[in-house]
Amino acid sequence: MQDQTNLAIAALKFFSPIEYEKNCEITGHAPTPGRTEPLDGSKLLTYLEKTGALFEPRRYQVRIAELLSRLERAGLLIPFGQGNDLFLGKKYYFLKEFTTLEKKGLLWLSEALGPQFVRSQYASITVQITGETEAGDVHAGTGLAIAPNCILTCAHVIRDMTVYDTQQFGGQSYQVIDVLPHESIDVGLVKVEPTLQVLPSLAFRDPCLADQLYTLGYPRVPLARSAPLVMQSGEVTSPEVTLLHGPEVFLYSAIARPGNSGGPIISASGHVLGIVTEELTAESARLSLPFHAGIKASTINSVVGEIDESIILPIEDYE
Template identity: 30%
Template sequence: MRRTPLYSRSLPPAAESRHDLAAADAEPAPAAAEPVAKRPSQRLARVATALRHPALTWAAIAALALALALPNTPWRTTAQRKLTQDDIHAAVMHTLTHKVLPSQAARAAATVAPALVRVEGVLAGKKDRRGHAEMGRGVGTGVVIIDNGTILTNLHVVQGAESISVTFADGLESPAAIVNVQPENDLAVLRAQKIPDDLQAATMRSTADLAPGDEVVAIGYPFGIGPSVSAGVVSGLKRGFKSPEGGQVMSNLIQFDAAANPGNSGGPLVTMDGHVVGIVTAILNPTPARTFLGIGFAVPIENAASAAGQPPF
């Protein structure tokens, strides 16, 4: 009976023929021991054949790529060059030329924006033909100076109003009441009945080091549009102004040239670091147009803070 071989190995062609004939009738004879001198060469041949296998080639490539990707590979480790001032300067210049940064005015406005409020007063106007009073609305601006809902604005914005409402930066609208006035500086202090949970008060700064030429922004609701931001500079200090309506004379005012119009009254005058240095109160325009001609006035924040019972700087 023919026996199925369990293993086979390569034989010379002649030996293969003889082996096939003998295997038909008898068990294959044990193979003679291979010469010792030939074994190394045969092993090398098998290794070379294995190395030519595609799977092994791709595995070697993957291992090499992984080694090169590792940052701590010994052959990739090199001494790091120290940064020089020229390197830092080049990096800064690259950022300045490739990235648009917000302006100082934009950053200042964004800093004080959460404390800005729109102030609206319902005023009794002229009577109509039937004798009924026509109601009008006066719009101005205010700024939160204490996070309990204490707001500074101009007295002329709310004076004579039958009711006052304020709208905070997040859209919350609330009734408000006058809690103090300072007529000589055209200031009124309001208190809102409802306030946002995360209400932020503006940061106030002394005007002691304020100088002509310092950049400022005026923020408010000119003609009810806003919040609107305009930028300019401090034009002068300790100015006087006489109101054309009531003849009221105010002194120690900050003169500025950032655009302001009706509706800006009561809004903050802000430095480039986002600090409030004044409350916009008037514009100089000798014509009936009541529009901005380049000269605005603000009450120094020291006076405004005292109206709210805040200690001076």
């Protein structure tokens, strides 16, 4: 995954108009005087070889062509004509304008590099919160690190159990210093120390109808020795549903199981759309299929501000 990421960044740098003259010099291509011309994929192979970004790049022409196609479909590369090479002859420009949050990291590559990339970015900040119920049973939910000492989760996760004073995240021990569930909305915060790893370009936005998405969490897996981080894919099926009691939620088609609650719901573009909340099931319909619901980003933003004014949720405003 790291190799794909590095290669994608190198390709985008190569097709950037700002780098045109420098890249012509590297590849031995004569620049057009007074103009910036789009370069093609065949010259990218020379660039990768000359810069040492990839050893023997011509061995990987098929995969490089596939990567360029994915970057194009994601809107990161804009096609500008065809060169002489039949296989890697398409010419491109990289013209993306970054938002303030996008500039802080690489999540803007999510749509091009896919779910494996999304998982690699979010795995370190998606944690399992463990505790014990009144009956003495071990219980668990999922949380998302949103600040150096703060984990976002569902209120019912930290209400339904006594959270253990010591938590294990990524092989490191953390001490719980406060547990803060909201009184009426299913959002809560867990404060820990020492500081957590955070994702610099983490950004929240509200869901839109048919958004492709992924859920990440730690559902109970029968017979598993330890809880694995599980990813499910789906789409937003309804961006707004008003419940009889409580805030608006949104519905999605990805499967969520016990233990997923509090985990992030992430769009294909890398944004957090919300967190997994309790499923919606009619009590009288034993065999009915439940609706999977999420607390949306704007609701989380308001609630987090009520719980702790010092926590600023990073909302994507496209500025």
